[in-house]
Amino acid sequence: MSTELEPQPGEVAGEEAAEAIAQTPAARLAAYFDGGGVLVPVLTALLAFFVGGLVILITGHNPLSTYKAIFNGSGLNWIFPWISSDERTTAALNLQQTLIITVPLILTGLAVAFAFRCGLFNIGGLGQYLVGGYIAVWVGSSFGGMPSVLHIIFAIVAGTLGGAAWAGIAGLLKATVGAHEVISTIMLNWIAVWLGAYLFALNGPLQNTDPSQQSVPISNDIVAGAKLPVFWGDPELQGLHIGIFIALAAVVVFWVVLNRSTTGYEVRAVGFNPEAARYGGINVSWNYFLVMAVCGAFAGLAGTLDLLGWQFHIATNDILNSASGGLAFFGIAVALLGRNTASGTVIAALLFGALLSGTSQRNLDPNIFEPELAGNLTFIIQGLVVLIVSADVIVLTMLRRGRSMFRRRSAAAPAAKAEAS
Amino acid sequence: MSTAVATAAPTRAVNPRHAGWAGIGLGFVAWFIALPPAEVRSPVPSILIALLAITAGAWAIYGGEKRFGGWAIAAGIIGGAGAYASTQSGTGHLEDVVTWSALIAATLRYATPLVFGALGGIMSERSGVVNVGLEGMMLMGAFFGIFGADLLDSWFLGLLVGMAAGGVLAFVHAFFSINLRADQIVSGMALNFLALGVTGYIFLDHYGDQGTPDNIPRIPDISIPGIKNLSFFGDAIGRTNTLTWVALILVVLLTIFLFRTPQGLRLRSVGEHPRAAETVGISVPRTRYLAVISSGVLAAMGGAYLSIGFIGSFNQGMTAGRGFIALAAVIFGKWYPGGALGAALLFGFSTALAQRLPTFSPSGAVLFQALPYVLTLIAVAGVIGRSRPPAAVGQPYVKE
Numbered sequence: 001m002s003t004e005l006e007p008q009p010g011e012v013a014g015e016e017a018a019e020a021i022a023q024t025p026a027a028r029l030a031a032y033f034d035g036g037g038v039l040v041p042v043l044t045a046l047l048a049f050f051v052g053g054l055v056i057l058i059t060g061h062n063p064l065s066t067y068k069a070i071f072n073g074s075g076l077n078w079i080f081p082w083i084s085s086d087e088r089t090t091a092a093l094n095l096q097q098t099l100i101i102t103v104p105l106i107l108t109g110l111a112v113a114f115a116f117r118c119g120l121f122n123i124g125g126l127g128q129y130l131v132g133g134y135i136a137v138w139v140g141s142s143f144g145g146m147p148s149v150l151h152i153i154f155a156i157v158a159g160t161l162g163g164a165a166w167a168g169i170a171g172l173l174k175a176t177v178g179a180h181e182v183i184s185t186i187m188l189n190w191i192a193v194w195l196g197a198y199l200f201a202l203n204g205p206l207q208n209t210d211p212s213q214q215s216v217p218i219s220n221d222i223v224a225g226a227k228l229p230v231f232w233g234d235p236e237l238q239g240l241h242i243g244i245f246i247a248l249a250a251v252v253v254f255w256v257v258l259n260r261s262t263t264g265y266e267v268r269a270v271g272f273n274p275e276a277a278r279y280g281g282i283n284v285s286w287n288y289f290l291v292m293a294v295c296g297a298f299a300g301l302a303g304t305l306d307l308l309g310w311q312f313h314i315a316t317n318d319i320l321n322s323a324s325g326g327l328a329f330f331g332i333a334v335a336l337l338g339r340n341t342a343s344g345t346v347i348a349a350l351l352f353g354a355l356l357s358g359t360s361q362r363n364l365d366p367n368i369f370e371p372e373l374a375g376n377l378t379f380i381i382q383g384l385v386v387l388i389v390s391a392d393v394i395v396l397t398m399l400r401r402g403r404s405m406f407r408r409r410s411a412a413a414p415a416a417k418a419e420a421s
Numbered sequence: 422m423s424t425a426v427a428t429a430a431p432t433r434a435v436n437p438r439h440a441g442w443a444g445i446g447l448g449f450v451a452w453f454i455a456l457p458p459a460e461v462r463s464p465v466p467s468i469l470i471a472l473l474a475i476t477a478g479a480w481a482i483y484g485g486e487k488r489f490g491g492w493a494i495a496a497g498i499i500g501g502a503g504a505y506a507s508t509q510s511g512t513g514h515l516e517d518v519v520t521w522s523a524l525i526a527a528t529l530r531y532a533t534p535l536v537f538g539a540l541g542g543i544m545s546e547r548s549g550v551v552n553v554g555l556e557g558m559m560l561m562g563a564f565f566g567i568f569g570a571d572l573l574d575s576w577f578l579g580l581l582v583g584m585a586a587g588g589v590l591a592f593v594h595a596f597f598s599i600n601l602r603a604d605q606i607v608s609g610m611a612l613n614f615l616a617l618g619v620t621g622y623i624f625l626d627h628y629g630d631q632g633t634p635d636n637i638p639r640i641p642d643i644s645i646p647g648i649k650n651l652s653f654f655g656d657a658i659g660r661t662n663t664l665t666w667v668a669l670i671l672v673v674l675l676t677i678f679l680f681r682t683p684q685g686l687r688l689r690s691v692g693e694h695p696r697a698a699e700t701v702g703i704s705v706p707r708t709r710y711l712a713v714i715s716s717g718v719l720a721a722m723g724g725a726y727l728s729i730g731f732i733g734s735f736n737q738g739m740t741a742g743r744g745f746i747a748l749a750a751v752i753f754g755k756w757y758p759g760g761a762l763g764a765a766l767l768f769g770f771s772t773a774l775a776q777r778l779p780t781f782s783p784s785g786a787v788l789f790q791a792l793p794y795v796l797t798l799i800a801v802a803g804v805i806g807r808s809r810p811p812a813a814v815g816q817p818y819v820k821e
Contacts, residue, residue, distance in 0.1 A: 055622065059622070121604075123553075123606075169798075173801065173802050179802050180801065182553065182606050183752060183797070184801055186748070187749065187794040187795075187798045187801075188794075190742055190745060190791065190794040191791045191794045191798070193742075193791075194788060194790045194791035195788075195791065198788050198791075201787055323741065323742055324556075324617060324738040324740075324741060332610060333614075336607070373622060373625050373626060376617075376619075376621035376622035376625065377618065378618070379614050379615070379617045379618025379621065380614075380615060380618035380619060382614045382618070383613070383614030383615030383616075383618055384611070385611075386610060386611035387593075387603075387611035387612070389607065389611075390597060390603040390604050390607035390611055391597050391601035391602070391603035
């Protein structure tokens, strides 16, 4: 097994499990992705961007200049030492936008990835994200007298628990009556959408109390004390808030829990083969519930940080728009492209964050490519990424080819070792 | 008590299931008499009837028919509570909301795309391929339907273009599910994203900010000569879109196809036990391909109904979750066309009611939109009757 590009704990078991049995499709998929090198996701992304480029070309635009404009719109050119100081100022603003979007993408990615590692498919990121947001906006806009730090912590904990509880419903149904989590999380997504449309609607229970805004279906604003501090850029211009550190901390928690704890071992064992795990004395039902709740916590935290960090209020329109193609759905592509690992999720989140902010109305140069078109291009690339990843055969073929090359090269090494001993 | 004797006496002789049915019926009657046109203003009769419904339900459970008994008790409670609420509200409001003919017409309008989507879902899932991409296939039908109708200046050709577009997307799903043995749920979700991007991209690239023009040929309504002028039926079904009738006919045809023809039996056997089907000479991949593609075509008809039948324009992501409600209808209807029709009508009715209820509570009416999802969640939880999918659904088939 020395042939792996990125050796990880649990990988050996993952590969053997993948070769031997195909318990659930999701488990199989998760296992294959554990076993692959970093090359596969890179190829996946390149292929998706290539097809996206073809779409741009067919519709009479220049793909290279479009992608360059999107790249500049994402602010990633900030890292280049040679750009002028004017460009650097714009790039910094754009990069802050990219990183702001990366925060929820990391967390909703983790929400999908953690479930995959247990052989579950959490499509409910949207609902969990929204419910976390609803609770965060309620807590953040009430309790005005609380000390700032306490208020922020209170809002974060409440929002996170809200997301966990929402996903916990799906986990509970899976654990007790075996209801398929895909169906129940899809349903919970839409229930959360309409719940929000009710809560913040005109005369809804959580509509704003501002007398001048009584005809606007929008929540109260988060009070100043509950807003997350901005550490890079101008708070008035949506600077980068400290939520990114919380998201990165969540990544560390994800890695430690999964790879360095008994719980994580059990979760992965259930993911590889629930029956074997059951025989091994692991409480599979409990794991299903626990995993869904943890996933919901990640997604709920994403919604919370978005509200406390830069959105500050919720409008029913935004909720209804997020129902198709919302930010939270990108978590699926992020997790799949990131191979359900901690580091992979961060990188994939950054990629999609850059794509989203680079194609946004605010950042993309409309003279080169229309932002609305580019937004749809993002959906196409997202769809292609998920589609390519869905067929593990494509990946497998690539892997096998790669592996057989490695095996030939490294076959001599163990043989030599054996002779020496 | 005469009603109790009338409903209960024969059931004892026959079976407790009939008591359950009677209870369900009584639950509806309890609410119905409190609504226009009967509009009994005293809650007492309704509550008595609701109690009878609950008694009948309890009887059914006692007799071993837990499912029907449960439904009957639920119907009794809901009917009684609803009737009580109705008698407490003003007659003016009540008559605004409950105009049966208009409600039926609206229910049919909202249910039509769901019926098409659900029939598509049944085709695919009965053959063993999960289709969570219904939303995307509907969206393809919606956009390419109106796009084709605009370019070719004919609603019929537009409908065909839309159906073909849905079929193409379904073909991708079939290719990934069958040949590449993809995770069908992941691939289905991917198609939803892809359809959203592709339709939005071409829509904006071709129509820009203007949106679709107003003069696009629409799928015509059918006015039935004899019925059109009758007051109640005329308002309810006198002028209904062609595709609504097509949907209802397709429910019957698909039921016959699935359960009364050899081809239907083959399709179901592939979904239940592909290996056994293969041993008797049925080609699993071929059957699944045909089923999945027809699934996309059907779902796309629902989408085309939305754009060139119902609304007359297209906007980005206009299916707005109807594909997922259709999926819910598949599950709620237990993978039967008739069941899915019932579910689609129920879900359509809840939407129709949500459009009219704001008279009572502007924000609360919105919650009715969530009803399909809540009911489906309850159905998959198996609280009232378990919903069981085809045995081999979601599993890629590998020939040995």
